[in-house]
Amino acid sequence: MSEKKFKTLSGEEVKACYTAADLSSKKTTDSEIPGQYPYTRGIHSNMYRQRLWTFRQFAGFATAKETNERFKLLLSKGQTGLSVAFDMPTLMGYDSDHPRAEGEVGRCGVAIDSLADMEELFQGIPLDQVSTSMTINGPAAIIWAFYIATAEKQGVPSEKLSGTIQNDILKEYIAQKSWLFPPKPSMRLITDTFAYATRHVPKWNSISISGYHIREAGATALQELAFTLADGFAYVEAGIEAGLDVDDFAPRLSFFFNAHMDFFEEIAKFRAARRIWARRMKEKYGAKKERSLMLRFHTQTAGCSLTAPQPENNIVRTAFEGLSAVLGGTQSLHTNSMDEVLALPTEKSATIALRTQQIIAHETGVTNTVDPLGGSYFVEALTDKMEAGAERYFEQIDALGGVIPAIEQGFFQKEIAEAAFQYQKEIDEKKRIIVGVNDYIEDMAMDMPLLRIDPAIEEEQVKKVQALRASRDNEKVEKALRELQAEARGTENLLPPLLEAVRAYATEGEIASTLKEVFGEYREQPVF
């Protein structure tokens, strides 16, 4: 009989016991201190002793009105930041009355067509007092302009706004697949956002470089780490190429990682990410400001780890995943709701998910000291291994000509599809046990109440956008769109003309199609 092998989720073999001899970077590790370069142990010396992470639950469904109510509910229950989930048409740059939007309006998130919807979304929520994260990528600049203009309407100057716009198009081509334009103009919109944020919205995170979706698409922890940081380097290089000083925009770059079930591997991933980023920023890109070297990140527990059978078990999974994010030093956290594998969360399941974070924060004692697993032979050895594995991927990506050529050659897509298939095979072959799915199965009927989106929502939203087009000053809209198109053909920053179009109540779809006429649309060659 062959001996049983113990492996991490990434396939890294795990030994029975770890000692000091397993540390390849013992000297560094011993001298590493939280709050000091290379920040392996955390970006702050006091971490959660001083301030807990931001409890930021992702929410959005139906129309602005319903989501506004959910936001207020979450804030009243102790959530400390907002996070907007947009519906598919909004993510893809279509208005709710576009034929392609049929059946999708308000389903996977909230439908936002224009400034009017954004105003309603944040009605009664003072934007100088909450920070808002927005998961939007292809049309990120447009949606951000909606937000800035909404703040103006509330009398809040853009200098006071804090939050994050995801704005990460590379991971869309790699994994999440919500795109509008081809890579080059997309990268321009992103560097325009960096430049505008630096000058006018200084407290804003102009990008959240996201491994979350890469992981959800099937990547291993190591692939998530390597591909996300590689994307990060590509944005830094694009910013530098666009003539920005690295220390002007790097402090506002943020990251977004997944927390999956392999507890120690996840913690090692977060620690390795900080170390790699700090080194690269300092040594390769010559960043000098401390803030430019610190990798700050949001974490979401792994949606793909949740199971449809015995959905209550997902509360337990999410708690362990959330704990790994906290032990890994996250700056903000979203804990998934148990029913997300079946539908958008109900009020009750969303509340339990938030309570899970509050229990980790206030009851477990893990926040009392900084990086409590620092110095663990196993965690340190895994951190080193993750780092070395990521470096090997960076070499492969460089050999393909960089991130965009690697995307065009399907490199990431193939790596991820292969990992996803292997993972499923291991489950099917019971090499990996998933409780309730391939073992400990119970034949029980699902009796969990699910959130249903009323189909009438779509009709309502369609009417709303059509009424808007009928009531606004259309001459003003057309003028603003023409102006925007002219600027798109040039090289100036696109945020000012975008804001003008938004203020005139041009819709997202109108703005997107105006830009598509100049930029073109992206199509992928699918691989499996």
Next chain:
Amino acid sequence: MNVTAEPLKVIGKGKGPLKVLVAKPGLDGHDRGVKVVARALRDAGMEVIYTGLHQTAAQIVEAAIQEDVDAIGISILSGAHMTVFRKVRQLLDENNIDDIIVFGGGIIPEEDATVLIEKGYSHKIFGPGTPLEQITDWLEKA
């Protein structure tokens, strides 16, 4: 959760390997599941055509007709499943096609899956976490 129509009213078209079109309708980009299934069907010896993302029902049916497939597998989790399956069925009917098996998967609540089957929009819906072999076995027997 797997919901099946019993009995299946259609059989694969003929000799040779089953030809399956796997499709991602709607606007969502979650293609992990569809790719894993596509790979499993191919490994099981079937001929697999994957449409790529963001397909309309019309594009899916047109591709299925052009490729003369035995089955259409639809993967969807954006919540638009009722609209998409209904449209696919409608377009198949309009083209007088009754020998293509339609099946699907994704985030589709059980009660919706039951309606999809009852209305004849789909022959089977596979829930999240279905073992791949179960899908290939079912198609081979269908």
